[in-house]
Amino acid sequence: MKLYEISEAKGIESLQLTERPTPRPGPGEVLVRVRATSLNYRDLALCKGGLARMVKLPMIPVSDGAGDVVETGPGVMRLKTGDRVAAIFTQGWLSGPPYQGMYQSSLGGGIDGMLAEYVVLREDGFVKIPDYMTYEEAATLPCAAVTSWNALVVEGRIKPGDTVLTMGTGGVSIFALQFARMYGARVIATSSSDAKLKRLREMGAAHVINYKSKPDWDKAVLELTGGQGVDHVVEIGGAGTLPKSMNAVKAGGIVHLIGILAGAGQIDPMGLLFKQARIQGILVGSREMFEAMNRAMAANDVHPVIDRVFPFSEAREAYRYLESGAHFGKVCIAV
Numbered sequence: 001m002k003l004y005e006i007s008e009a010k011g012i013e014s015l016q017l018t019e020r021p022t023p024r025p026g027p028g029e030v031l032v033r034v035r036a037t038s039l040n041y042r043d044l045a046l047c048k049g050g051l052a053r054m055v056k057l058p059m060i061p062v063s064d065g066a067g068d069v070v071e072t073g074p075g076v077m078r079l080k081t082g083d084r085v086a087a088i089f090t091q092g093w094l095s096g097p098p099y100q101g102m103y104q105s106s107l108g109g110g111i112d113g114m115l116a117e118y119v120v121l122r123e124d125g126f127v128k129i130p131d132y133m134t135y136e137e138a139a140t141l142p143c144a145a146v147t148s149w150n151a152l153v154v155e156g157r158i159k160p161g162d163t164v165l166t167m168g169t170g171g172v173s174i175f176a177l178q179f180a181r182m183y184g185a186r187v188i189a190t191s192s193s194d195a196k197l198k199r200l201r202e203m204g205a206a207h208v209i210n211y212k213s214k215p216d217w218d219k220a221v222l223e224l225t226g227g228q229g230v231d232h233v234v235e236i237g238g239a240g241t242l243p244k245s246m247n248a249v250k251a252g253g254i255v256h257l258i259g260i261l262a263g264a265g266q267i268d269p270m271g272l273l274f275k276q277a278r279i280q281g282i283l284v285g286s287r288e289m290f291e292a293m294n295r296a297m298a299a300n301d302v303h304p305v306i307d308r309v310f311p312f313s314e315a316r317e318a319y320r321y322l323e324s325g326a327h328f329g330k331v332c333i334a335v
């Protein structure tokens with residue numbers, strides 16, 4: 001089978017197209033023909049040497065993928081040949097609360113990922129994908145969508161009428177906008193691009209802010225909320241944006257700490273103390289969350305937003321496109 005491998009994490013050029021024998025499923029395992037994968041910022045970071053302590057090289061990159069079960073090993077009971085499935089990001093986190101060390105079973109990180117024609121994983125490590133979704137759509141879900149779901153719905157207990165601040169127009173933020181709208185929340189969305197802000201409005205954002213031309217976007221959020229702030233901040237910038245997110249959050253609200261795109265910064269915790277607000281770390285989510293999210297998306301006919309689908313032979317171009325930041329939503333690779 002064909003696959004991409006990273007043996008030295010020195011950038012996008014490290015992605016090498018190669019071949020290995022097609023694996024066979026052992027007891028409790030299934031063989032899946034991968035039909036589509038999607039990229040996350042993490043995949044880009046890992047091929048550049050990010051999170052190096054957690055990754056064993058050589059490895060097959062990319063956490064997110066969907067396909068068909070083509071063979072089952074002895075004792076498999078949850079899945080059968082022909083099932084359409086997506087792999088779960090953290091193979092060991094099926095349900096319940098997070099646990100120490102769970103990252104070791106993350107696809108395309110602690111263990112081999114999905115950028116291959118075939119994968120063998122434990123049957124427990126998959127969810128069935130909704131009938132109405134294409135393979136590309138389903139391949140966008142395991143990391144970005146489950147993360148936003150965990151933040152807003154599981155930890156955040158979002159309610160109709162809540163206000164949600166989303167940052168930028170990458171995978172996590174667009175799913176957050178879709179889930180917030182699904183729950184009847186009001187969304188304030190930011191982007192560095194006016195053209196993308198227009199699309200955010202079309203998707204139901206009540207207010208939009210250009211965080212480049214308005215670097216005081218936290219003050220704009222306070223103005224838009226009558227000085228109150230928002231119930232939820234979907235924080236994808238990390239230390240570089242956290243002080244402003246802490247300013248923009250409401251008393252008793254939650255900053256969902258998800259990403260690291262904005263680099264370093266100084267954090268003064270006092271504002272949070274006086275607001276009795278909290279910062280909640282989020283690391284994707286469990287299979288149980290993924291399944292609940294799929295049911296909710298199906299009931300509301302929510303389709304993931306895919307910017308572009310690249311052919312398998314152009315995986316490096318897909319990485320470069322993600323790196324450019326030109327995308328809106330998800331970037332996929334058909335397999």
Ligand SMILES: NC(=O)c1ccc[n+]([C@@H]2O[C@H](COP(=O)([O-])OP(=O)(O)OC[C@H]3O[C@@H](n4cnc5c(N)ncnc54)[C@H](OP(=O)(O)O)[C@@H]3O)[C@@H](O)[C@H]2O)c1
Nearest residue numbers: 041147168169170171172191192258259260262282283284
């Ligand atoms: N904790 C977890 O479980 C988890 C899961 C998934 C992702 N993440 C992290 O979340 C972050 C986003 O991931 P992703 O896959 O959604 O990324 P992505 O699709 O590559 O999104 C990139 C977009 O983020 C926006 N952005 C960049 N810098 C920004 C800033 N300073 N302020 C506001 N927006 C900014 C830009 O949007 P515009 O072009 O509109 O400006 C950019 O296009 C990454 O740090 C990733 O590692 C964490």
